[in-house]
Amino acid sequence: MKFRTRSIHVGNQRDLQTGAVVPPLYATSTFVQPAAGEFGEFDYSRTGNPTRKNLETTIASLESGTGALAFASGMAATHGAMMLLRSGDHVIAGTDIYGGTYRLLHKVCDQSGVTVSLADTTAIASLEKSLQPATKMIWLESPGNPLLSITDIQKCCQWAKSKNLLVAVDNTLATPVLTRPLELGADIVQHSATKYLGGHSDALGGLLVVRDSELLQRLHFLQNATGAVMSPWDAFLISRGIKTLELRMRQHCQNAAILAEFLDQHPRVQRVYYPGLDTHPQRSVAGQQMQGGFGGMLSFEVKGGFSQAKQVVDSTELFQLAVSLGAVESLIEHPASMSHASYDREDRLKYGINDSLIRLSVGIENIEDQQHDLSQALNR
Numbered sequence: 001m002k003f004r005t006r007s008i009h010v011g012n013q014r015d016l017q018t019g020a021v022v023p024p025l026y027a028t029s030t031f032v033q034p035a036a037g038e039f040g041e042f043d044y045s046r047t048g049n050p051t052r053k054n055l056e057t058t059i060a061s062l063e064s065g066t067g068a069l070a071f072a073s074g075m076a077a078t079h080g081a082m083m084l085l086r087s088g089d090h091v092i093a094g095t096d097i098y099g100g101t102y103r104l105l106h107k108v109c110d111q112s113g114v115t116v117s118l119a120d121t122t123a124i125a126s127l128e129k130s131l132q133p134a135t136k137m138i139w140l141e142s143p144g145n146p147l148l149s150i151t152d153i154q155k156c157c158q159w160a161k162s163k164n165l166l167v168a169v170d171n172t173l174a175t176p177v178l179t180r181p182l183e184l185g186a187d188i189v190q191h192s193a194t195k196y197l198g199g200h201s202d203a204l205g206g207l208l209v210v211r212d213s214e215l216l217q218r219l220h221f222l223q224n225a226t227g228a229v230m231s232p233w234d235a236f237l238i239s240r241g242i243k244t245l246e247l248r249m250r251q252h253c254q255n256a257a258i259l260a261e262f263l264d265q266h267p268r269v270q271r272v273y274y275p276g277l278d279t280h281p282q283r284s285v286a287g288q289q290m291q292g293g294f295g296g297m298l299s300f301e302v303k304g305g306f307s308q309a310k311q312v313v314d315s316t317e318l319f320q321l322a323v324s325l326g327a328v329e330s331l332i333e334h335p336a337s338m339s340h341a342s343y344d345r346e347d348r349l350k351y352g353i354n355d356s357l358i359r360l361s362v363g364i365e366n367i368e369d370q371q372h373d374l375s376q377a378l379n380r
C-alpha cells in the first residue's frame, strides 16, 4: 500500500465484534488476566493499551520502522530516548533545535551526568570538532527549529556509523510525508505528535520510532519503568489526524512556499529562512531529501529589532500569537521570547536566534487571507 492508504488503514482495522469502521477508544487502565500468572496481550495501560498500539502501528509503518512507542508529549519521547544514555556519556545536538530539547539536554540530563555539545549538524567538520571519546548519540532536527536549516541526514548517519554513534532525528517539522530518516540510516525518529501528526491543536503526544527490535525493547522497558505514556484519548485523536496528514502537508507546503516568496520581496523584511528559497544555504540538500515540498514552517527577520518584531506579531489577526506549530490554523511567534526562551541568551544569539526573528507555522487557510494578514501587519 502507498503512504496515504497506509495512513488510513494500517493500525485502523475495523472492530471485529461490532463491525465499527473506526476502532473503539479503549479507556481502561487495566485488563482481566486469563488466570494468575497468565497474561493476555494487554494487562495494564502503562505497559500497553490497544488505542495507543493502533497509533504506534500506523506511525511505525509511515516511518518505515519496525515498531514505535507513544509518549505523553514530544518532550517525554525525547527524554525516553535520552534515558538510553548513562552517566559519563556525551551527546552532540544540533544548534538549530527546539528550545525545550536544549533545556532538557542542558538542565536535566546534566543532572544524571550526561554532557552535551552543540554542533552545526549541516557540516561534518563541525560534528568532527565536537566528537569526544564518550560521545554516544547525535540529536538533530531537519528542518531545524527555528532557522529551518537542513541536515543531510544520510551523510550525517554515514559519518556517525563510522564512529559507532546512534543518530536520533526529531522529524516533527518534516513529518514522514516529506522525509523518512530511518530510510536514510537514522536509528531513532522522534515526533512531537502534538504538531502535524495530530494537526488540529487538540491533542498532546510524542512518538519514538526505531528500526532495531532490540532497541525498541530497551525503550519500551524504559517507558514502562518511568511511565510517561500517551493517554488513549490523545492516541485516538492523533490517529484520526494522521489519516489526513499527507493532504494537509501538501497544502502547508504550498502556502508556505508562496508566503516565503512574498516575504522575501517585502521592504520591511530583512531575511527569510525557508528551505525552498534559492537563497537557502542547503536548498539542494532539501530538494533531494524532502519529497514533494519544503514544509509549512518559515522564519523571517524584520528590519529593526525587538520592538519592530513585537509590533508585527502583535498585529496579525489570522496568524494567532501562540507557541506550537503544525496545525490547520496559522500561528505566529517570537522565538527569542517564546519557543526558544529556554536557551541561554548567549547561546541563542550565538546560533542566530536574534530578537528580530519571527517564526510562522503556516496553516491551511486560504492563501489570499494569509497573505493579506501578513501584509497588513507588516505595513502597519
Ligand SMILES: Cc1ncc(COP(=O)(O)O)c(C=O)c1O
Pocket: 073, 074, 075, 076, 098, 100, 141, 145, 170, 172, 173, 191, 192, 193, 194, 204, 205, 206, 324, 325
Ligand atoms: C520540533 C519540536 N520537537 C519537540 C517538541 C516538544 O514537543 P511537546 O510540546 O509535544 O512536548 C516541540 C514542541 O514545540 C517541537 O517543536
